[in-house]
Amino acid sequence: xxxxxxxxxxxxxxxxxxxxxxxxxxxxxxxxxxxxxxxxxxxxxxxxxxxxxxxxxxxxxxxxxxxxxxxxxxxxxxxxxxxxxxxxxxxxxxxxxxxxxxxxxxxxxxxxxxxxxxxxxxxxxxxxxxxxxxxxxxxxxxxxxxxxxxxxxxxxxxxxxxxxxxxxxxxxxxxxxxxxxxxxxxxxxxxxxxxxxxxxxxxxxxxxxxxxxxxxxxxxxxxxxxxxxxxxxxxxxxxxxxxxxxxxxxxxxxxxxxxxxxxxxxxxxxxxxxxxxxxxxxxxxxxxxxxxxxxxxxxxxxxxxxxxxxxxxxxxxxxxxxxxxxxxxxxxxxxxxxxxxxxxxxxxxxxxxxxxxxxxxxxxxxxxxxxxxxxxxxxxxx
Amino acid sequence: xxxxxxxxxxxxxxxxxxxxxxxxxxxxxxxxxxxxxxxxxxxxxxxxxxxxxxxxxxxxxxxxxxxxxxxxxxxxxxxxxxxxxxxxxxxxxxxxxxxxxxxxxxxxxxxxxxxxxxxxxxxxxxxxxxxxxxxxxxxxxxxxxxxxxxxxxxxxxxxxxxxxxxxxxxxxxxxxxxxxxxxxxxxxxxxxxxxxxxxxxxxxxxxxxxxxxxxxxxxxxxxxxxxxxxxxxxxxxxxxxxxxxxxxxxxxxxxxxxxxxxxxxxxxxxxxxxxxxxxxxxxxxxxxxxxxxxxxxxxxxxxxxxxxxxxxxxxxxxxxxxxxxxxxxxxxxxxxxxxxxxxxxxxxxxxxxxxxxxxxxxxxxxxxxxxxxxxxxxxxxx
Numbered sequence: 001x002x003x004x005x006x007x008x009x010x011x012x013x014x015x016x017x018x019x020x021x022x023x024x025x026x027x028x029x030x031x032x033x034x035x036x037x038x039x040x041x042x043x044x045x046x047x048x049x050x051x052x053x054x055x056x057x058x059x060x061x062x063x064x065x066x067x068x069x070x071x072x073x074x075x076x077x078x079x080x081x082x083x084x085x086x087x088x089x090x091x092x093x094x095x096x097x098x099x100x101x102x103x104x105x106x107x108x109x110x111x112x113x114x115x116x117x118x119x120x121x122x123x124x125x126x127x128x129x130x131x132x133x134x135x136x137x138x139x140x141x142x143x144x145x146x147x148x149x150x151x152x153x154x155x156x157x158x159x160x161x162x163x164x165x166x167x168x169x170x171x172x173x174x175x176x177x178x179x180x181x182x183x184x185x186x187x188x189x190x191x192x193x194x195x196x197x198x199x200x201x202x203x204x205x206x207x208x209x210x211x212x213x214x215x216x217x218x219x220x221x222x223x224x225x226x227x228x229x230x231x232x233x234x235x236x237x238x239x240x241x242x243x244x245x246x247x248x249x250x251x252x253x254x255x256x257x258x259x260x261x262x263x264x265x266x267x268x269x270x271x272x273x274x275x276x277x278x279x280x281x282x283x284x285x286x287x288x289x290x291x292x293x294x295x296x297x298x299x300x301x302x303x304x305x306x307x308x309x310x311x312x313x314x315x316x317x318x319x320x321x322x323x324x325x326x327x328x329x330x331x332x333x334x335x336x337x338x339x340x341x342x343x344x345x346x347x348x349x350x351x352x353x354x355x356x357x358x359x360x361x362x363x364x365x366x367x368x369x370x371x372x373x374x375x376x377x378x379x380x381x382x
Numbered sequence: 383x384x385x386x387x388x389x390x391x392x393x394x395x396x397x398x399x400x401x402x403x404x405x406x407x408x409x410x411x412x413x414x415x416x417x418x419x420x421x422x423x424x425x426x427x428x429x430x431x432x433x434x435x436x437x438x439x440x441x442x443x444x445x446x447x448x449x450x451x452x453x454x455x456x457x458x459x460x461x462x463x464x465x466x467x468x469x470x471x472x473x474x475x476x477x478x479x480x481x482x483x484x485x486x487x488x489x490x491x492x493x494x495x496x497x498x499x500x501x502x503x504x505x506x507x508x509x510x511x512x513x514x515x516x517x518x519x520x521x522x523x524x525x526x527x528x529x530x531x532x533x534x535x536x537x538x539x540x541x542x543x544x545x546x547x548x549x550x551x552x553x554x555x556x557x558x559x560x561x562x563x564x565x566x567x568x569x570x571x572x573x574x575x576x577x578x579x580x581x582x583x584x585x586x587x588x589x590x591x592x593x594x595x596x597x598x599x600x601x602x603x604x605x606x607x608x609x610x611x612x613x614x615x616x617x618x619x620x621x622x623x624x625x626x627x628x629x630x631x632x633x634x635x636x637x638x639x640x641x642x643x644x645x646x647x648x649x650x651x652x653x654x655x656x657x658x659x660x661x662x663x664x665x666x667x668x669x670x671x672x673x674x675x676x677x678x679x680x681x682x683x684x685x686x687x688x689x690x691x692x693x694x695x696x697x698x699x700x701x702x703x704x705x706x707x708x709x710x711x712x713x714x715x716x717x718x719x720x721x722x723x724x725x726x727x728x729x730x731x732x733x734x735x736x737x738x739x740x741x742x743x744x745x746x747x748x749x750x751x752x753x754x755x756x757x758x759x760x761x762x763x764x
Contacts, residue, residue, distance in 0.1 A: 101650025
């Protein structure tokens with residue numbers, strides 16, 4: 001009756017493990033776990049697959065299944081490394097492709113095999129490398145986004161100069177500043193590079209500048225090479241638009257060799273329900289790290305977003321949890337960071353954190369340099 | 383006090399409109415609407431922005447705000463076309479970038495200006511063009527995914543041959559068949575092209591073959607050009623990994639000139655809650671069309687996914703709703719299509735639909751050609 005022939009498959013035996021939360025009573029949850037094993041691999045009626053290589057090696061395997069609360073279970077499912085084709089997009093596809101369309105399932109954690117991880121270079125700089133670049137061995141980093149949309153390249157450069165003079169560690173474009181006619185990318189980037197360099201020459205600091213390279217597919221690498229040539233010292237990428245794998249592509253490129261900031265725009269929906277989607281730990285931590293982010297911008301638990309303290313703790317974990325040879329990275333909380341919140345935030349993020357400050361930095365006084373210097377002064381005492 | 387200078391801005395006056403659903407009592411909902419106007423544009427304290435160009439032209443504008451039920455409102459917010467920079471990624475970013483991270487907000491519909499739409503080519507073929515290519519002026523189309531992972535290139539080619547012989551309109555790779563060692567892309571694609579051509583020569587039909595080109599960034603265009611050279615007659619792209627803008631890039635390329643199927647893997651979470659995220663109408667309809675899909679694969683309301691009949695009706699609408707010069711496209715429902723469901727589905731999808739059949743196609747009998755022919759026979763009577 002079966003259309004699929006029975007035959008042996010050549011596989012290494014190395015497997016990667018994925019932890020999912022599943023809602024439902026025990027019977028329903030177990031059926032959902034079994035469904036993941038099929039939906040994420042063969043996506044084919046399991047009863048039509050004979051004994052043999054496909055059933056043995058291609059099907060996902062339930063490794064553990066346990067209750068974590070009323071009608072709430074966690075399961076670890078393993079997959080043969082080969083199913084990923086050792087390519088990042090297909091790896092994500094096995095982990096959460098089709099089941100992103102199913103309710104009651106949440107991706108909680110990745111535990112990739114050393115063999116699979118050996119195909120990933122991960123963050124080029126990571127915490128230690130970025131600290132070295134900036135020359136700041138210990139304290140939390142401070143970075144800001146220049147904005148708003150509507151300012152000219154000259155005005156943005158002027159703002160960057162003033163902020164760099166105050167000693168912020170990194171200046172980046174706002175994620176909404178792309179290539180609008182008000183401040184086109186190729187006009188803006190060289191001006192800001194120059195402004196930040198001028199400030200660095202005065203302060204002796206090494207403030208980095210990371211432009212936002214959001215743009216059409218055809219332009220992305222071209223803009224990056226243009227920016228590199230112009231002298232930028234970092235880049236910001238938005239994987240919600242360019243894809244996580246593009247971040248990997250840029251991180252791996254020796255001719256680019258720049259620290260990467262990722263911004264989660266258009267990806268937030270994954271985390272919003274505790275009942276489905278992708279947990280903060282994976283989305284802002286493990287996935288951004290696999291992609292090669294050095295700083296993963298994320299909503300802070302204090303401010304205008306709705307992440308909880310626990311959500312942010314899990315992101316901090318995801319940025320540092322052992323993942324083979326992958327370097328640990330900075331969580332980059334933003335969305336309402338104020339000097340008053342530093343004391344509490346140190347209990348969540350520790351010191352390996354990059355605080356994204358903007359609104360409150362502009363609110364303190366009309367003197368941006370003085371405001372930036374005050375933020376820096378405070379952070380130095382943390 | 384303000385750091386932002388007051389100055390006039392040169393804008394066209396053309397604006398695009400976005401409809402959002404907002405939860406909360408009237409006061410809360412109105413505050414959330416006002417917040418969208420800021421969060422999606424200047425992302426900066428509004429009170430620090432003086433009268434003048436930025437306040438007048440860059441801020442989003444609430445055009446309408448009305449109750450649609452208890453603690454449920456809908457608002458239309460307009461944005462100056464210039465904010466998008468006339469680039470697709472930044473357009474999506476204005477529409478739903480940062481607020482994807484906020485609860486109680488759902489993206490319901492896009493109403494783009496003619497001027498902005500003139501920067502988009504949209505689907506190359508659309509319903510009429512794809513019908514002409516296949517030679518089928520009227521009835522619903524039938525397509526299938528060859529699988530499972532683990533089969534060799536030869537076995538997949540054999541399966542394709544048998545299915546094409548039965549007269550299916552399109553054969554595509556399963557979205558999980560990427561570049562695994564079992565059937566590497568460059569080995570698989572030419573074999574399947576040949577198999578489908580051989581079947582076409584016998585049947586006189588023009589069954590298309592669309593490989594799945596999921597792969598690392600560096601390989602995507604290379605694989606597409608390789609496939610084109612090998613003679614494929616369609617392509618499948620997964621915007622959850624390659625980005626929606628890559629679909630646009632491929633759709634616009636005259637040297638590729640192939641119909642595109644998009645698959646929503648890793649994007650389903652957007653639609654799962656009726657309270658936040660992106661509505662089915664936008665995600666599977668309007669956005670895929672803007673990107674240039676000719677068929678938008680989507681979960682059917684009958685089968686193993688959880689979409690409702692209404693959800694699927696809205697997708698059908700989003701595939702055909704007037705959007706300037708953009709062609710209408712085929713919704714591609716899948717996930718448990720059976721011959722028994724055709725009668726009801728015609729009331730949801732009409733005839734401009736492409737049914738993605740797979741599991742049930744393999745279950746009917748061990749003779750794949752006979753099964754495919756029977757599906758075709760049934761669809762011809764719809």
